[in-house]
Amino acid sequence: xRNILFFVSRPVLSMLLALLLSACVxxxxxxxxxxxxxxxxxxxxxxxxLEENVEE
Amino acid sequence: MNRVFCRxxxxxxxxxFLPHAVYAGANLEVNTPAxxxxxxxxxxRHIQLVNYYENGAVGFTKDGLLALxxxxxxxxxxxxxxxxxxxxxNQDRNLLYREIARANKHPEWEKEIRATFSQRxxxxxxxxxxxxxxxxxxxQK
Numbered sequence: 363x364r365n366i367l368f369f370v371s372r373p374v375l376s377m378l379l380a381l382l383l384s385a386c387v388x389x390x391x392x393x394x395x396x397x398x399x400x401x402x403x404x405x406x407x408x409x410x411x412l413e414e415n416v417e418e
Numbered sequence: 419m420n421r422v423f424c425r426x427x428x429x430x431x432x433x434x435f436l437p438h439a440v441y442a443g444a445n446l447e448v449n450t451p452a453x454x455x456x457x458x459x460x461x462x463r464h465i466q467l468v469n470y471y472e473n474g475a476v477g478f479t480k481d482g483l484l485a486l487x488x489x490x491x492x493x494x495x496x497x498x499x500x501x502x503x504x505x506x507x508n509q510d511r512n513l514l515y516r517e518i519a520r521a522n523k524h525p526e527w528e529k530e531i532r533a534t535f536s537q538r539x540x541x542x543x544x545x546x547x548x549x550x551x552x553x554x555x556x557x558q559k
Contacts, residue, residue: 395534399537403538409457409460
């Protein structure tokens with residue numbers, strides 16, 4: 363039984379690991395659109411001295 | 419064998435939470451000395467440029483820059499000044515987009531950052547200011 367677990371779980375676990383690792387990489391490379399929009403609004407607010415940004 | 423399995427399990431748990439940790443930190447870095455100095459330079463220029471946004475001489479392009487939209491509303495003597503303002507502003511904007519991408523250690527994000535800014539400049543522009551649509555034609559807010 364232990365032997366079966368050993369042989370079944372190793373490939374399954376390696377596959378899961380590979381999947382998770384690729385998920386990490388994907389998230390890391392993915393462009394953070396919402397954060398970029400927030401950053402753009404902040405910079406534009408400062409450059410144009412918009413009142414909405416003064417309170418922030 | 420059991421120990422190996424436990425280690426795998428532990429690693430799995432750690433890896434499961436890792437993406438969340440990375441994602442939680444998804445705030446763009448915009449506080450570098452280079453970005454601050456670009457902002458200041460653009461802020462000073464805006465006081466002059468705003469007149470030309472209002473009279474429609476200058477409009478916002480779809481690639482996050484400025485362009486001379488209607489030279490006829492600018493007196494001849496002032497045309498060189500306006501062109502100088504536009505090219506200086508565009509230089510700063512290009513540097514700004516590149517610098518934000520670099521400050522966040524993803525130089526390849528420059529294009530997306532430019533696209534985001536392009537939308538936000540237009541979105542935050544005041545009524546009456548001109549901008550370029552996706553097709554390249556000018557519209558007024």
